[in-house]
Amino acid sequence: MIAFIIRRLFASIGVLIAVGLIAFVLFRYIGDPVNQMVGIETPESERVALRQQLGLNDPAPVQALRFLANAARLDFGISYQFKQPVSELIGARMPATLELAFVASIMSLVAGIPMGVYTALHRRSALAKLFEALSLVGISLPTFLIGILLIYLFAVTLGWLPSFGRGDVVHIGSWWTTGLLTKSGLKSIIMPAITLALFQMTLIMRLVRAEMLEVLRADYIRFARARGLSERKVHFRHALKNTLVPVITVVGLQLGSIVAFSIITETVFSWPGMGQLFLQSVQNVDIPIMAAYLLFIAFLFVIINLVVDLLYAAVDPRLRVAIHGA
Amino acid sequence: MSEITVELPKSEPTSRSFLGRVKDSDLLASFLSSKVTVVAGALTLIFFLAAVFAPLIAPTNPFDPASNFLIDSLNPPRFVTGGDPRFLLGTDDQGRDLWSAILYGLRVSLLIGVFGVLLGGAIGITLGLIAGYAGGRIDSIIMRIADVQLTFPAILIALLVDGVVQALLKGQNREQTAFGILVISIGLSFWVQYARTVRGSTLVEKNRDYVQAARLIGLSPARILARHILPNVMGPVLVIATINLALAIITEATLSFLGVGLPPTQPSLGTLIRIGQNFLFSGEWWIVTFPSITLAALVLAVNLLGDWLRDALNPRLK
Numbered sequence: 001m002i003a004f005i006i007r008r009l010f011a012s013i014g015v016l017i018a019v020g021l022i023a024f025v026l027f028r029y030i031g032d033p034v035n036q037m038v039g040i041e042t043p044e045s046e047r048v049a050l051r052q053q054l055g056l057n058d059p060a061p062v063q064a065l066r067f068l069a070n071a072a073r074l075d076f077g078i079s080y081q082f083k084q085p086v087s088e089l090i091g092a093r094m095p096a097t098l099e100l101a102f103v104a105s106i107m108s109l110v111a112g113i114p115m116g117v118y119t120a121l122h123r124r125s126a127l128a129k130l131f132e133a134l135s136l137v138g139i140s141l142p143t144f145l146i147g148i149l150l151i152y153l154f155a156v157t158l159g160w161l162p163s164f165g166r167g168d169v170v171h172i173g174s175w176w177t178t179g180l181l182t183k184s185g186l187k188s189i190i191m192p193a194i195t196l197a198l199f200q201m202t203l204i205m206r207l208v209r210a211e212m213l214e215v216l217r218a219d220y221i222r223f224a225r226a227r228g229l230s231e232r233k234v235h236f237r238h239a240l241k242n243t244l245v246p247v248i249t250v251v252g253l254q255l256g257s258i259v260a261f262s263i264i265t266e267t268v269f270s271w272p273g274m275g276q277l278f279l280q281s282v283q284n285v286d287i288p289i290m291a292a293y294l295l296f297i298a299f300l301f302v303i304i305n306l307v308v309d310l311l312y313a314a315v316d317p318r319l320r321v322a323i324h325g326a
Numbered sequence: 327m328s329e330i331t332v333e334l335p336k337s338e339p340t341s342r343s344f345l346g347r348v349k350d351s352d353l354l355a356s357f358l359s360s361k362v363t364v365v366a367g368a369l370t371l372i373f374f375l376a377a378v379f380a381p382l383i384a385p386t387n388p389f390d391p392a393s394n395f396l397i398d399s400l401n402p403p404r405f406v407t408g409g410d411p412r413f414l415l416g417t418d419d420q421g422r423d424l425w426s427a428i429l430y431g432l433r434v435s436l437l438i439g440v441f442g443v444l445l446g447g448a449i450g451i452t453l454g455l456i457a458g459y460a461g462g463r464i465d466s467i468i469m470r471i472a473d474v475q476l477t478f479p480a481i482l483i484a485l486l487v488d489g490v491v492q493a494l495l496k497g498q499n500r501e502q503t504a505f506g507i508l509v510i511s512i513g514l515s516f517w518v519q520y521a522r523t524v525r526g527s528t529l530v531e532k533n534r535d536y537v538q539a540a541r542l543i544g545l546s547p548a549r550i551l552a553r554h555i556l557p558n559v560m561g562p563v564l565v566i567a568t569i570n571l572a573l574a575i576i577t578e579a580t581l582s583f584l585g586v587g588l589p590p591t592q593p594s595l596g597t598l599i600r601i602g603q604n605f606l607f608s609g610e611w612w613i614v615t616f617p618s619i620t621l622a623a624l625v626l627a628v629n630l631l632g633d634w635l636r637d638a639l640n641p642r643l644k
Contacts, residue, residue, distance in 0.1 A: 264580060283586055298478075
């Protein structure tokens with residue numbers, strides 16, 4: 001077990017270093033960092049001095065190592081467009097994105113699992129057919145279209161919900177801000193969260209349905225029925241429990257892509273999160289922010305992957321044995 | 327060298343025409359057996375035809391600034407009271423006929439989608455063939471890269487590639503480079519699935535007798551891969567390509583909607599929706615509505631077609 005954890009840890013660090021090197025190449029070789037930092041009228045002598053001061057004359061491996069070391073200390077340099085430290089910019093916007101991702105994940109789970117169970121148990125019913133049709137539409141409609149549709153319905157036509165922003169936020173601790181404690185904040189998060197959750201919800205629904213159908217064919221289900229257990233017990237005690245392992249994996253792995261997909265949602269709803277910041281940096285070729293965001297997402301994915309792997313080993317006894325044997 | 331490939335025993339005489347074979351095939355039968363699939367197929371065909379013949383169908387050329395007049399801007403559709411009979415679906419803020427803009431936008435969206443899928447397919451198939459055939463170190467390097475990329479959502483990769491290529495082409499005219507940048511970003515974000523599938527099939531195929539025979543007569547690995555293995559691994563690739571076409575269209579639309587795709591002077595469907603979103607609150611609903619419906623219908627039709635193709639070509643479901 002410990003050998004397994006250590007192996008996974010090393011693999012994760014390897015991925016992070018690889019992504020870090022890509023980020024370094026982006027940072028160093030796309031556009032000239034000095035040109036981006038100084039004005040047009042800066043004399044050549046000052047440029048040379050700045051170049052020396054930034055260490056841009058050192059050999060490339062030295063620069064790469066320094067970049068990685070700085071990144072490990074969350075120092076990604078100064079944004080070209082905002083002239084502020086990148087880590088501060090990202091830090092200030094992180095709570096908005098994480099809060100949105102969290103609410104969206106909960107929504108997709110709460111709606112997706114029951115819908116999946118229902119469509120698996122009552123395959124021929126009209127409601128199940130409706131759910132499946134909805135899931136196809138959910139997969140086909142681009143995220144931003146769903147967002148626009150919601151805005152048109154609930155903000156323009158009905159006027160129930162605000163169409164942009166985060167509402168009033170409350171400070172918790174030194175840097176975390178939350179909109180979940182104010183009325184306007186709660187109202188503001190509904191539409192962005194639904195937009196973000198819809199795709200995940202269809203994914204979870206389809207997965208639960210497929211797993212459930214698979215499990216219901218298994219021998220132990222037949223045996224449970226033969227023992228005279230009620231259908232309810234068979235479905236929820238035996239079947240659902242066994243479908244949840246793969247569901248946990250997928251939900252965990254999707255958490256990272258929810259954060260990445262929030263780029264689109266944040267743009268539609270002018271949500272002041274990291275995704276918006278990243279998009280601005282792509283539009284303005286602000287490489288330090290792009291590099292930092294890339295590393296942040298990579299870090300998130302690696303951590304989630306690691307946790308999911310470990311959870312898997314903890315939940316599934318067969319895997320534990322296999323690991324011990326290996 | 328096709329005589330070396332293993333051909334299935336034919337029960338029918340080979341002289342029958344191509345059309346005759348299509349008429350009797352299982353594929354056509356399964357296509358016609360589902361109404362939804364037929365509708366989706368017809369819709370896809372209409373979209374492609376509309377895109378190809380857009381210059382002939384469209385009343386005006388929306389890309390030509392000389393044919394648009396600002397005085398015509400924000401006209402409602404013809405069938406609404408106050409609509410101008412010249413503009414079937416109304417006009418946008420530039421005075422462009424929306425019906426023409428949608429036709430041309432469809433053309434741009436489909437072109438980028440198809441080229442993006444072709445590029446992604448070319449990269450993925452090549453790397454997959456090499457990885458599967460060479461094995462060993464090359465295989466593990468290619469597949470590691472694929473694994474790492476697969477953990478990132480395609481839209482993020484596309485955005486990153488877009489930003490990087492933009493930075494490399496700095497100073498170039500956005501209008502001339504946007505098309506190429508989009509194709510590259512879509513191609514580079516969708517190659518992994520092809521590579522994994524092709525690698526898997528190549529691993530199976532490379533131990534077959536016909537490959538051994540081709541090797542024995544001294545053919546080069548490149549030739550064996552291209553002429554002998556490739557034709558036998560193309561089935562699943564076609565399915566992936568169809569499903570990826572829908573994804574590529576969505577990706578292009580999303581990038582254009584986010585403002586890093588096609589500029590408003592040569593709008594794709596995504597750009598039109600981006601423009602239309604600004605007028606959602608002022609009551610000009612048609613600018614966002616019609617391009618959105620077109621995009622949604624296009625993606626849904628291609629998706630349904632892909633679903634059918636996947637089931638029809640899956641031997642386990644027969």
